[in-house]
Amino acid sequence: MKEMNNPKWVPQLLAWYDVNKRDLPWRDCGDPYKVWVSEVMSQQTRIEAMKPYYDNWMRLFPTLEDLAKATEDEVVHAWQGLGYYSRARNLRLGVQDVVHNYGGVVPHNRKDMESLKGVGSYTAGAVLSMAYGEPEVAVDGNVLRIYARLYGIFDDILSTKGKKMITAIVEDTLPHDRPGDFNQALMDFGSAVCIPKTPRCGECPIVNTCHAYQHNVTDQLPVRIKKIKVVDVPVFVGILSYGDYYLLHKRPNRGLLRSMWEFPSVENADSYDAAESGLTELVGTFGFELSLQPVIVKELTHVFSHRKWFMKAFRGDLQYTGDHTSIETIQTQLPKDWMLIKREEFADYAWAGPHGKLTELCPIVE
Ligand code: SF4
Structure with missing residues (x-):
């Protein structure tokens, strides 16, 4: 050089x-x-x-x-x-x-x-x-x-x-x-x-x-022309508990926040009812029924390079409708990217960005 x-x-x-x-x-x-x-x-x-x-x-x-x-x-x-x-x-x-x-x-x-x-x-x-x-x-x-x-x-x-x-x-x-x-x-x-x-x-x-x-142009320099359009995305999050356990999902190993843990969520729902039905359907595939409380426990905004999440978190209770009763047996029935863990174990996992902030709310006492 x-x-x-x-x-x-x-x-x-x-x-x-x-x-x-x-x-x-x-x-x-x-x-x-x-x-x-x-x-x-x-x-x-x-x-x-x-x-x-x-x-x-x-x-x-x-x-x-x-x-x-x-x-x-x-x-x-x-x-x-x-x-x-x-x-x-x-x-x-x-x-x-x-x-x-x-x-x-x-x-x-x-x-x-x-x-x-x-x-x-x-x-x-x-x-x-x-x-x-x-x-x-x-x-x-x-x-x-x-x-x-x-x-x-x-x-x-x-x-x-x-x-x-x-x-x-x-x-x-x-x-x-x-x-x-x-x-x-x-x-x-x-x-x-x-x-x-x-x-x-x-x-x-x-x-x-x-x-x-x-030349008195410090307020004009540097010139930066941003081209990236940031998309707004509403995200409804369910902090869902089954007794002392919380239901968590591991994000896919590609894309945003890959392989990190999050609370179950529904993107782009346009109302509470739509989000509730999305979460109910989601947990229903694992044999759970959901009682979601219609009260927002936390609102968060999180900005990524191309997206902005507007998050609303709700709490809910899960009831298991399957034949199994022990938590260990229920765990084995879940897909490998889902799990039930206790609050004390939260620190052992890598959380998907803003979902980590939601862990601070738990346990949510009404
Ligand atoms: S280099 Fe930066 S701080 Fe120094 S005079 Fe120029 S604009 Fe001001």
Whole structure:
């Protein structure tokens, strides 16, 4: 990768970083596994919020080998609360690849690094530069925003053209003597000073070279044209108990929140009556009758990338109409993606996003 003459702002930003850098456990440790985990965890989560998850993760899976040996359920469970669970699954698969095909050593080059499951251009650049000191850029939304402002780029930063243009400038400005520090300086600078909504230009160490500031257009940059249409989906949820047990469903192993546990639910019903009849029909296939209480016990909204769930939760009682009486026998009659468990066991399972919040309601006392 070629290096252009460092513009004046690069050493100024590095000097700011030397004084203001956040003290984080994966920094300056030279351990690519730790950097890798931290980068994947922080992709959709603020650093402060993800730190406890990182610490817990390192207690459970302190090395690549520990993670490679863990089951998918263990990994997803440890990830619970961070969302976007495919990241956890892919991290495990990528680490298994390193253990089995690279002798347990995270690759030193971008091509091999990006061939690992779940590792994209940003994560590869972050790991290579921070752990190995390789002159690789790590361009994410944070960096796109900062450069769009610094260089006065009005192209859409979500477009391929905008991303390519900015990535080329980042490559040109990357200081080869401190690539890891530079990438981390951009991360910290973007989260503390050149923040998304209203940049703190009054505290900015590179204000004199910033095009957006000099031309009074900081409120217009970066340009982001969103194309994704988010679909609203009503979801009626039944918190259904059979004595001390609750009926749960494991979501399919494809699609949204895959393989995670949830309370029985009905999507897109247009009324309480429609939802009640949907739930009654659902549990009826397992030999249960349902008395659903028509009182909402909780309303929740949960936003995914393409859908927004408007959830209404109701409580209900189940009566078993089959011949069997013991809970063990009833359990064996249920399909493998359904189960009855007690409240105390909730913590042992990975919950499907907002359904985890509903567990806090149980037991629901009227
Ligand atoms: S002057 Fe303002 S907009 Fe420009 S880089 Fe600094 S914080 Fe960002």
